[in-house]
Amino acid sequence: MAHHTPTSHLERARNQIAAGDMGRLAHVVLKAAEHNRGHWGGGWAEILEILRELPRQERLRLAGALAQRCQEFDEGSAGRRHALTLAAVVSRDLPDELFSVERLKQLDQLARQHSFWYGSRLEVLAEAELAAGRPLAPAVVAVLRRSALVAYRADHLTELAGKLTEPVLNVGEEWAERALQDAAGPDWQALLAHALTATASKPTAKWDKRAHEIIGALGPDRVRAAVLSWLTLVGRPRTFPLESGTAYEPDHNHAYDPYNANALRGLAWLVSLLPPHPGTPRTLGALVETSLRKVAGLGPRNPKVANAGVIALSRIDSEAALAELARLATRVTYKNTAKLLDTALQTRATALGLSREEIEELAVPGYGLTGVGHAEHRFGEVTALLDVHGTKTVLSWRNAAGKEVRSVPAAVRRDHAEELKELKTAAKDIDRMLSAQSERLDRQFLARRTWAYDVWRERYLDHPLVGTLARRLLWSVDGTSVGFADGEPRTLGGTPVKAGSEVTLWHPVGREPAEVVAWRDWLERHAITQPFKQAHREVYLLTDAERTTGTYSNRFAAHVVRQHQFNSLAAIRGWRNKLRLCVDDEAPPATRELPQWGLRAEYWIEGDGEEYGEDTTESGSYLRLRTDQVRFYPIDAPANSAHCYGGEYRMWLRDGADPVEPVPLTDIPPLVLSEVLRDVDLFVGVASVGNDPTWQDGGPGGRFQEYWTSYGFGELNQSAETRRALLERLIPRLAIADRCSIEGRFLHVKGERHTYKIHLGSGNILMTPNDQYLCIVPKASAAAPGTGYLPFEGDRTLAVVLSKATMLAKDTEITDPTILSQL
Template sequence: MAVLPSVLRRLTSTEQGLREQLDAASRCWTYWPLDQLAWLCREVRRVDGELPGHAVAVARRTVLATYHTSGPLHDVLATVDAPPLSPGEAWADRVLADLPGLGAGWPELVTHALTATSARPSTRWERQARALLDEVGPTAYRETVTGWLGLVGRPRTFPLDRGEYDPDVAHAYDPYNATALRGLVWLLALAADGPADAATARTLGGLVETSLRKVAGIGPRNPKVANAAVWALSRLDGDDALAQLARLATRVTYKGTLKELTAALDRRAEALGLSRAEVEELAVPTYGLTEVGRRVERLGDAEAELTVAAGSVSLTWRTAAGRVVKSPPAAVRRDRPEELRELKAAVKDVEKMLAAQAERLDRQLLGRRSWPYAPWRARYLDHPLVGTLGRRLIWLVDGQPCGFADGALRTLDGEPVTAADDATVTLWHPIGRDVAEVLAWRAWLERHGVVQPFKQAHREVYLLTAAEERTGVYSNRFAAHVLRQHQFHALAAVRGWRNRLRLMVDDEYPPATRELPEWGLRAEFWVEGAGDEYGVDTSESGAYLRVVTDQVRFYPLRAPENLAHAGGGGYEQWVRGGDGPVAPLPLDQVPALVLSEVMRDVDLFVGVASVGNDPTWSDGGPTGRYREYWHSYGFGELSATAETRRDLLARLVPRLAVADRCQVDGRFLRVRGDLREYKIHLGSGNILMSPNDQYLCIVPKQTVEAGPTGVFLPFEGDRMLGVILSKALLLARDTQITDPTITSQIRRR
């Protein structure tokens, strides 16, 4: 993976020179040529009598990277007195520091963990593992190893030099240590004594996410470790382990690990005699909440209140006198550190689970899910955690729309809703509802101060257009856009689409695909790589930086797959033997709900990933080739999402502190400052200044929330709305702006 760095000097025969040479080599991810590294290791060992741990580490990585099972470097490693793990990672350093004091059996456990080279532990491996666990004690193992695993993924403790072709080595897993990590995770599952405790399940769930976090030049850090953690969770009994599996199934997008999660949940559902959907519902823990959105803990004389409201989780502390304080009292930190640590961990767990459940509920709008009233009420309305989401949504109870307000389910008119235990409950969707009803529910949310966890009453509806009636079997509604490929790829995965990153190679790729088994359909979004200059239009790994969009089509679920060259040229079906191609479905035969939700996804991809949203691209990107597209998108007609944003802003602007300086006008939010007047485009957030529509580049912070404090927003998740409002508040007081990158543009005439 790495080449010999230029910082390495020519070999010298002096002892100090040898040490310096080896130290420089030890700061490489891998070192070539192998024979030279072997010679250095032998010489330093001859002089010093031992080999530094970091030299052993680079030798191990080099052997693993080159698949050498023999040769001089392999011989060095076979004879050296090496540490059981390679130093340089926080968790491995902790293991090496702890092992001498842990007693008999522990070194053998780590050695056994290093043999975890298969996809699953064999019967023999498990038998040996159980014997070793009996010697150290399962409880002691769990308590010790969960502490080690909590350090996985932290930046390296021994910095490495990154070569030109190296991955981001500061955040990569050492491959030698990763094998031991997988074995330690397997052992953690075997050390369970009864239902898994929350700490063990939480640690394993966090390890899955940490191991799938992407690293430049690698991709996911280590899917094998992630899969090992999923296997361990699937072997553990108890609600906490099941909750982690269900949560991860809604958040993980890496195909291999998602497949493992799906299989684990399906097995659990079969064992319990329930459907997969029911298992996911029942798997949500309460996290100690004794009522919907509230948990109160007494820690000595102090009281801690955990509150879940409008998607946020807060922890409030009160002293014995009832006075609210910002942080835990000193007595709690001193006398009850374990309880305090567990409470803080619960807050993080609740935040993660809330996000996962909101995503799961959003997907139910297309999932054709229905519930009998009694179990629905227990799982969605009165559940201490899920109830904080369910009570902010609109439901249909035997066809009657209702929402939760003033302690009860109520109709639009405020009348309480009563229902039999077997009444049918489904999620309300605006498709097919009267416009008056949709508007009435939006007003109802505002009147009751309900912030929905995702767009429901304000959800965009995409109906068949006249152009799509003419094209018949495909839609060009979102064609000819230029998207940042990696951002599009990430969004597609989150929304349940299957996609492959396109490389600038002579290869074929399927379109982005969303399978809809409940409807027997498959949606396809056709894209192709943009550009032909390697290094300008690609990343270092050869992946296209941008893709150009084309048609949206629908096929029967099991229709043959379409394929096209990475750089374009048209899609064709790959069919077996004498089978003929399967035609796409006419759009007027696609259910209205399916068409609307798929088009909404595609609108999201374009609205977020388009280069037209990038305020730094006013020059049109490489060689200015996208200047016309950037301007037409950045200031052009509004998409359905942007139209929803415009309608909402028309209601919000009068409540702003700068309302007298702002006005919604067509595609723009007009803002009057003291120095200039500004037009903020409601789709892209790009800004034009008077006179002459001069462009103003303001790059928003990545942490911009959905809106400024004090402004009621009826739903979560529209980051661009927050960007537009933030820009409006800034520009309305343009004489107070101090950022020179902004003031220099405003004052330039």
Template sequence: MITSPAEYSRLVRDVRALVAAGDADGLVPLLLAHAEMVGNHWGSQHRKVIDAVRDADGPFQQRLVHALAARFHELEPGTPARRSVVALLGSLQLPEPHGDDQPLDTRAVLIRLAGEQDVHYSVGELIRLAELELADGHELPGEFVAVVRRTHLALWNGKAQLGPLVARLGRPVVNPGEAWADRALADAADLAPGWERLLAHAATANSARPSTKWEQTATALIEGLGAEAVRERVTAWLRLVGRPRTHPLLDRGWGADPNATLDAYNADALRGLTWLLSFLPGRPDSDRVLGALVETALRKVQGIGPMNPKVANASVNALARIDGETSLAELARLATRVTYKGTLKVLNTALDARATALGLSREEIEELAVPAYGLTEVGRAEFALGETTAVLEVHGTRAQLSWRTAAGRTVKSVPAAVKRDHADELKELKASVKDIDKMLSAQSERLDRQFLARRTWPYAAWRKRYLDHPLVGTLARRLLWTVDGRTVGYADGELRTLTDDAVTDGTEVGLWHPVGHDPAETVAWRDWLERHRVTQPFKQAHREVYLLTDAERATGTYSNRFAAHVLRQHQFNSLAAIRGWRNRLRLMVDDEAPPAMRELPQWGLRAEYWIEGEGESYGNDTTESGSYLRLRTDQVRFYPIDAPENSAHCCGGEYRMWLRDGADPVDPLPLAEIPPLVLSEVLRDVDLFVGVASVGNDPTWQDGGPGGRFQEYWTSYGFGDLNATAETRRALLNRLIPRLAIADRCTIEGRFLHVKGERHTYKIHLGSGNILMTPNDQYLCIVPKSNPTAPQAGYLPYEGDRMLGVILSKAIMLADDTRITDPTILSQL
């Protein structure tokens, strides 16, 4: 690496020598090596290197441009060397000579290089190249038009300088390079001219909602092409949104990767296409596509957050405008899945408006929005496709298709006759399976959040919307309920009490929660579920109960039970949103933020979890955009829901109540006055945040993370006392282990599952899943799969405990440690 002025002087001399010799090809590797070394840090010494090149005559500069361009196209996309070529060309800013000394293809080379970029930071060069090409009567390549349009939108001076040029560039009507746009451009070129006009009109959708004039023009275009033809084409285009770019763009190595985002110019066209669908009667396939587009547009991209919220919001508004069962179902499903605040607000507004229009409550509209998806009984349907019968069944939280032949034989693969003669019906059945899987997950989340909703139902309405609903019934029949105060579960075709007496009618129904029930009764219901082989969709009978501790009685108004933890901020933020909490990402800036909070309007309360950014080094303790990678946690408090908000500096410090208009401060409420159900569920949420997002769960942090400064915390958390969730896991493992094939090698002692292997004896912590092994409690690092599932261990009483799957997988592997082949693990054994 060149670090001293003397070395730079030598480099400049070498550059000047190659320039004097006219050796452009020989200069390229020297310049690239230098550019890769300095990266994005162009200092004064680098300027001397550039000036040495710019002092060369015009013909040499043009030969250098060609040599750099040739090298660019030899390199793999996304490599530092490829970025360096573009960086060098930007630094050199070589003028294009006029007259006989201009190589004929110089301009074409520069245009081609520009088309590789997301944004071109030399606006003047873009204008010059475009004007020269247009003056010569040439059509600008689509990729070049695309970068002009994106630069026009992205740069602070883009609109002023590039506005007149962009106004002249009518074609292509959308930017090529994305799968959906390429398909749309190809279709428009092959079909009647009206299709290109429709696509061009969609690209003018640059407001939040369509104006009356915009809608009138769109309606006329749709009538000219045919409503069903438009639906079919637009739906096919939108299905391709989010696919990998067909023309990858240069990743400069800083900021967001442009290949992971939507083309900024095309976003308006996507918004317009969703509006077009909203002008048509609802259909299941187009409603599904709009719902999927919301999730695609909200996909997180490192460095920028959601991919494109305005496309997501447009899709939500389109669904809200479409009148039909499936559009409402998509809105209700998305309301349980979307965590981005802006889009969630649009969703809530749409659902509230639909509820008002129908004279129902928001909760009722969400219940009635769940379709049956063709199921004719709870969790099951049959469809005749010629001589074959398709059987659609729900097992747990997944739908499955199987096939019964005319001879009565059941097969898993799709029969050839069905593929040949019933392609459309098969396509719809497969779509229904995907829809059911998504909706089951959404409904499970919704039901899990009902404990604090204080909902009760009239018995008849509850049976219709829950117990006997073809889809929701598959979840409701695996939960416990109270009917007129009696706890009941579903087994053998009836609601039954703890003694298996049938309950066939009632007046009022509620969702059962262990708070307020005798622990012995809760244990008895766990036995009842096991006896009837009922696997609950989430923890209910095994749900952790958080009672007030002596320490919390002493502090009075706050709980320190989950203080002094170090959490991964972005994972915490996502979990908080899923569980209904509001939170702002902490940035390393001079600003304040409120705590993470959950409002509980049914109880008139607001819960707060106090947090602060962790670390002092920008770029090491933060992302490139400045958001902290980690948080430190503090108190949990409760306030009246209308109390002024607290806030604290994002980098840490004391929380203070923000008082406006002469308002008086409001004291936190004593924990002893918080209803036990509310206290338990809020603390359970916070325990979930810590249990999932703590850096103590990271098996690769045995060295204490950055600078080793988390060593003490990682050790205390990774091998310390069990929290309530881990205690529940220990109780379950005590019942589960004896059923496993490795039972004779396993014992549970205190905080650990002990596993006897051939090489060592291992201790797996029941909270973190971290492992110690003999001798001397040596740490063993095993990184689990991103989505492990519990090995087949027979009956499990509930779903959703990821750490249970991690622990069981590690135990089964370590019990037979002589068969381990992973070199990373073997090197530690």
């Protein structure tokens, strides 16, 4: 809300000046400040101007009156702050002792803020300190710099901040304080100062030239060692906390200092100019991911820093940098950064005459593995064994006699500290890359990729890293289904397949049920846990209802999903989506483009609710969405859009063009239909409010009660049916098998206190008597205890169901008071 000083305040001030009554003048201007709530705009410029123009003796008397009034206000109050600020305005050449103590207290309070409202003119307190010949505390300098970055038409504040050159970075962030500590000498100071000038979207030739000069003066190795050590500290907790502002402000303690953020961009660009080094891409990749971590009320910490990291990686000509770009491309969901990554990979692919898919395949490093998923490293007489188990690396140790030892030998810690550190870092790199490659492979079903047999063996089956995933998947060689066993790809009957012309990734669509079941048995017989569902993958065939509707599917309509979780899942699965705001605006549906098929899939959604703060975040984005149809259009068809809070989707047409009709579902290839509907099932299955065990009251106003009940205990979807079939095979192996049975939609567990029914879709629980609801909130890291072999990874709900069953079978041993109170 804008605030304007009433004309009467200005007139009263002039009257008191004419009367020479500085005591009353102090009262008038403080009253005006209180009325204006410190928003020093509008007529305040005139009030401040007439106060500045007072003769020195009158200003001295006014300053004394303000000092007296200052004592009447409580510590930290707005009145005291106004008095000090007004005093600083009028006392530019007056004796400093009048306000020095109070001013320092006020500045000390200011140092704990993120920034201040530029209209409050608090910078005059700092100017008064500088005029008295005293330097400002580094934390105060930081506040002034941050405030100047967001100031509007406040030249005085921007000018002051520009004069504050010490310290070169803002204190409060661990990486910056380490840099200030390390950067002794003019050349290091010049490096940091140059990094701060990185305000453009990418470095210019002039910027690079100056950076090269600085690197030459310091030496590339010294620069790399220092800068990488600083960048590894980015994102750590602040060295001192900032006080939280209003309820509408984000928690700045979890965000980057915006002044220092420019320096981070510059440092990322700068290390990309150094000779390639394996530690550089790793550090830049971590910087990208850290910068995109979300802060409540703010969003990603700092996308500009993330983008600088991507640009830096794209400028490094090394396999490690290319691998990091490819890994990030599978992980990053923030639209602008993802686009930069895509451009960087496409540019590299074009330069090498390869496709985007090929560059991603070739970019995967071996990380020193000498066999598929295995490496040995000698440290004197000790051998370290690095083995990939599933999607995790395991380090083990053998002494000189070849005997396994449980921990890192002391001699290795003492004599090979750097090599040990590098080995542990490589293990973490492998874990990250394995996760990224698993997601990439899971998206290959719709990519229509085929490989020549020899290329497939090299890039997949025999690749030291990707091979650990590829050997747990099923493939088709010239139409013959194969799995990897006993050192070779083999048919169901065990015949080796050592040659072929075309290899594709196996998918259950179009397979005979008997073949699918046979491969499931084969996987179990060979104790192979697939990195994601393949043999057990859900297949979504066209239903009679969808044949009737013709051009759209209502199979996943009328659900209520958490918007931000839906948005993240959509991005991970390659969909584009725009967050719905509770404003008068339109948005397209969630879409997935399928260029290999010439199609665009759409999932129609709309915001739910209209109560700001109850149905939205503080920034106005909807907390929940309602879902509607799934449709398919030609990939080049004009975009559809609808109002954010609902209404009919319309196609945006230009120049009198005719609308493009949706493609009939009967014309959609079965593989495409199945994979798209599987994505949508995933979105609903994970993001539905029906999965929230704390919503038994139906959420805000109880208005979701009916939906929560119908979803949380209703018919099973396709993925839940897969879970049911798997549990029928798993339950007999469990230690609690005699207490468990599967009946319809539920896993029944007989405890001592009650019998419990765990829904196989949501994991929600009912108990005897009378199907009373039992709320158990699963931990974020819920694991399936004591199940032994599982045929695939990644089903968190399966883990939740099994962990709840294990707990409830021994319900007399439960100690959690929140659960006990319900039993």
